[in-house]
Amino acid sequence: MSSSTPTILLVEDDEPYRTRLARALERRGFHILTAADGDAASAIFTTRPITFACVDLRMPGRSGLSVVRELRAAQPDAVIIVLTGYGSIATAVEAIRIGATHYMTKPADASDLLAAFARGTKTVPNAGDFEVPSLARMEWEHINRVLDDCGGNISQAARLLRIERRSLQRKLSKFPVTR
Numbered sequence: 001m002s003s004s005t006p007t008i009l010l011v012e013d014d015e016p017y018r019t020r021l022a023r024a025l026e027r028r029g030f031h032i033l034t035a036a037d038g039d040a041a042s043a044i045f046t047t048r049p050i051t052f053a054c055v056d057l058r059m060p061g062r063s064g065l066s067v068v069r070e071l072r073a074a075q076p077d078a079v080i081i082v083l084t085g086y087g088s089i090a091t092a093v094e095a096i097r098i099g100a101t102h103y104m105t106k107p108a109d110a111s112d113l114l115a116a117f118a119r120g121t122k123t124v125p126n127a128g129d130f131e132v133p134s135l136a137r138m139e140w141e142h143i144n145r146v147l148d149d150c151g152g153n154i155s156q157a158a159r160l161l162r163i164e165r166r167s168l169q170r171k172l173s174k175f176p177v178t179r
Contacts, residue, residue, distance in 0.1 A: 005029065005030065005031045006030055006031065006051035006052060007030070007031045007032075007033060007048065007049065007050055007051050007052070008025055008030045008031070008032050008033070008050075008051065008052045008053070008054065008113075008117075009033045009034075009035065009041065009044060009045060009050045009052070009053040009054070009055075009071075010022055010025075010032060010033070010034045010035070010053075010054050011034075011035045011036075011037075011038070011040075011041040011053065011054065011055040011056055011059070011064065011067055012034070012035075012036070012054070012056045012059075012083070013036055013037060013056060013058075013059040013060055014056070015036065016148060016149070017106075018034055018036070019034075020145075020148075021054070021109070021110060021113070022034050024109065024110035025110050025113070025114075028110065028114065030052075033048065033050075036059075037059050037060055037061045037062070038059060038061055038062035038063070038064070038066060038067040038070075039061060039062070041055070041067050041071070042067070042070060045070075045071050045074055045075060045078075046074055049075065050071070050075050050078045051078065051079070052078065052079045052080075052081075052117045053071055053078050053079070053080045053081070054080075054081045054083050054113055055067050055068055055071070055080060055081070055082055055083065055100075056082075056083055056084065057082055057083070057084035057086065057091060057095070058084065058085070058086055064082055064084070064095075065082075065091070065094060065095060065098060068080055068082060068095060068098055068099055068100050069098045069099065071099075072098065072099030079101045079117050080099060080100045080101050080102075081100065081101060081102045081103070081104055081113060081116050081117070082095040082100045082102070082103045082104070083104050083105075083106060083108055083113075084103075084104075084105060084106065085105065085106040087103070087105040091103075101116075101119075102116040102119070104116060107145075109141065139171070140171070140174075143157070143161065143168065143171055143172065144172075146160055146161055147172070154168055154169060154172075
């Protein structure tokens with residue numbers, strides 16, 4: 001990666017979700033660093049420059065708020081998003097008060113994060129290139145997320161999605177046009 005490539009730090013304890021986000025952001029040209037908890041994140045941002053960060057609120061060990069506080073002190077120019085599956089007004093206010101640029105609830109995908117990063121700074125490369133995914137693309141991504149959560153078990157995924165197994169197989173065989 002070139003030195004001008006922005007670096008995104010993903011701090012997320014859910015390994016499959018972290019991996020999916022990292023891959024999606026790498027495909028869009030960003031340099032990605034990942035951490036499963038606050039201590040691993042601290043080891044990264046105290047030694048490397050971070051342009052953007054996405055920090056999970058609830059993790060084993062330290063909370064995401066303590067990571068945000070420490071990251072803001074170490075790298076005042078970083079754009080920080082707090083991402084949580086347990087959103088509340090109190091934690092949103094606290095996150096913004098201690099230095100987060102945005103507060104988002106899960107599920108959020110790479111496009112959501114990049115749009116939030118773009119709102120947090122005027123220097124995001126290709127900020128105007130964000131496209132709203134088609135409905136077919138969103139459906140396909142959701143189906144694949146559920147299938148991944150089910151360990152590839154099509155029958156279980158079909159039950160969770162409340163559709164017939166054969167219908168799910170047909171949908172999976174079609175890759176939607178992204179534009």
